Each structure stands twice: as C-alpha cells, then as structure tokens.
Amino acid sequence: MIKKVAATIALILVVSLSIAGCTVSPSTTRETPIVHLHSSWVQKSYVYEGGIHFHSTNSDGANTSEQMSAAYRAEGFNFTVLTDHQVVTSNYTPAPSILAISGGEITTCEHGNNCTFPGQVHIIAVGITQPIGEKSGSTVSQNTQVVINNIMNQGGLAALAHPALLGYIYTNPLGLQNYTFVETQNYTIPRMNLTALTNAQAWQYYDDILTGGKQVWALRDDDAHGTTLVNRSATMVNADHLTNADILANLKEGNYYVAAGFGSTGTRDMARISSIATNNDTITIKVPQKSTIQWIKSGGVIAKTTANVTTDFYIAQGNEGYVRIVVSRSDNLVAQAWSQPIFVTL
Numbered sequence: 001m002i003k004k005v006a007a008t009i010a011l012i013l014v015v016s017l018s019i020a021g022c023t024v025s026p027s028t029t030r031e032t033p034i035v036h037l038h039s040s041w042v043q044k045s046y047v048y049e050g051g052i053h054f055h056s057t058n059s060d061g062a063n064t065s066e067q068m069s070a071a072y073r074a075e076g077f078n079f080t081v082l083t084d085h086q087v088v089t090s091n092y093t094p095a096p097s098i099l100a101i102s103g104g105e106i107t108t109c110e111h112g113n114n115c116t117f118p119g120q121v122h123i124i125a126v127g128i129t130q131p132i133g134e135k136s137g138s139t140v141s142q143n144t145q146v147v148i149n150n151i152m153n154q155g156g157l158a159a160l161a162h163p164a165l166l167g168y169i170y171t172n173p174l175g176l177q178n179y180t181f182v183e184t185q186n187y188t189i190p191r192m193n194l195t196a197l198t199n200a201q202a203w204q205y206y207d208d209i210l211t212g213g214k215q216v217w218a219l220r221d222d223d224a225h226g227t228t229l230v231n232r233s234a235t236m237v238n239a240d241h242l243t244n245a246d247i248l249a250n251l252k253e254g255n256y257y258v259a260a261g262f263g264s265t266g267t268r269d270m271a272r273i274s275s276i277a278t279n280n281d282t283i284t285i286k287v288p289q290k291s292t293i294q295w296i297k298s299g300g301v302i303a304k305t306t307a308n309v310t311t312d313f314y315i316a317q318g319n320e321g322y323v324r325i326v327v328s329r330s331d332n333l334v335a336q337a338w339s340q341p342i343f344v345t346l
C-alpha cells in the first residue's frame, strides 16, 4: 500500500515537474535558438491619417496651399506635410481640425556639380521649418548627406524621394546615414507616364536596402500637384495626440503603416491594418476585411502567403533578417496596406 502511494506520488511529481519544466525554465530544455522580434508597431489611443509629400502654387502645384489642405480635410485626413520644392510653405491657414506639419522637397545632386537629370535626387523633409536650397558639390552622395544632416539638425525626418523614378535613383543608399524613410512608391510618377521602375523593381530596391542592414521605413505618397490627386496614399500613424511632436516621434519610430490603392485611374479604396502583435517568435496581424496576407523576408523573398483571411500569423525561424507584411483586400487586390519591417534576430 505504502509502495503504491509512493509510486503514485512519484508519478505526480514527475508529471508536475515535467509541466513545470516546460513552463518555468524553458532555457534548460530548449534546443532551438530563441528568436527576437523587433516590431515598431505600438498600439496607441488613435490612428491618425496623414498625407505626406504634395505641392502647392508655392512651387509647381496647380492649387494653393489652402485649397490642398481643404482637399485633404474633405477626404478625412488628420494631418498633412506640404512639401514644396526648395521652400517651406508655412504662411497659410490650414483647413479646420487638420494638423499642418511643415516640410519641403529638396533637390540635390549626387554626381558632382552637375545637378541635372540624371544624377539629380529629391529628398523629402518632414518637420523642417527653415528652407534648404538646392545643393551642389563635388563628391558622389556628399550633397545628399549634407541635406539629410540639415534636415536632422532641424529636428526633421528625411525620406529618399521616389527612387523608383529612373534618373532619380540613389546610387548608394547604404552609404547614406540619418535618413528615416524610403518613398517606395509614389502615386504621381506612373500617372505622369514618367519612366519609372516597375512596382516589383521599386520594392526590390527597398528590400535591398533593408537586406543591406538599414532600418528604414517605407512611405507611399501622393506627390499630388493638384486637389484632384489627393488621397491615393495614406500614412496611418499610431499616436496619442494630434501634435507635431507626437506624429513626428511615431513616424521616426516606424509606428505607422501605409495604405494604398493602385488602380489604373487611381482608386481611393485602400486596405487597412487593425493590429500587429508579436509574442516570442510569432507575429500576428489582424485586418478589418478579408485579405491576402503576404509575409516578405530578407531579399524580398515571399516567406508565406495566406488568402482570404482577417487574421494571420507567421512563426519566425530567426534567419529572416526582417519580415514585412503586405495586405491585399480580397474584394479589390489593388487596395493594399503595408506594414513596416519587423526585424528578426537570434
């Protein structure tokens, strides 16, 4: 009897110890390396919809800054970053309830003093208050870096503008420092029939930068030069307050996603992301409408595709480098949303 009780106790002990072993001290029994996920998504009180990179009559736009602001407000945007060429347009009255963050688009040249096509590049400056004129100099990328540093010294954030536009491709994006974004897609360029990389090539350019070790965020902008071209792209920022400081801080950290439509005539019908969460080695995304979810890793390789779901997950192996998510709505595959890269380390 005593033996039987002792055996039972021993069995219970073994079972409880093995359960405890799984839950309390996995490091002693785990054979696979632990994967670390570095996600920039932090849920906040609100999601603010922003329009970054567009023009007014203060440079080559067709409408005034007031008209452009009103057009974005009418489409439900919460903030804008007006980016006229070489100047900072700030002396205007934005539409009611819209936050107008100042900015600019600066032309510089990568190849010596000859600041003409090709070799001319454009840099989007988000949050600068002082204009930065066209820059030219003597060494490859030197001028670009000077402009980016100027933006940073003003507390602003720099984006490599439309590298998909042929002739405006940054030749050494891995050598440049201190920029925050790459404008992976720009609505206006294909609409104007400008000679551009295909979407796939433009994405490959961005994936090459990420694969090269840069931690920079993707943007997709209207580059609207008139009120009829607004709201083809939206920058959806997680933030607690609709203020310059809070929007810029969350943009800098990559705490936003991109919503886009790619319709041939320019659809305003975009996809949305509800949440992105990480838990140990697993990334989970939730979207409001049934969508195809693509998980893309280092090199631009598609690691997983799931069709027609509102939630999906990905288990990282540790060798991905990064994982970014592309959401394409099932009812309209050109209505997309893109996550920022989630960096994976062991």
Ligand SMILES: [Zn+2]
Pocket (backbone or CB within 6 Å): 105, 122, 161, 162
């Ligand atoms: Zn430009």
Ligand SMILES: [Zn+2]
Pocket (backbone or CB within 6 Å): 053, 054, 055, 105, 223
């Ligand atoms: Zn522009």
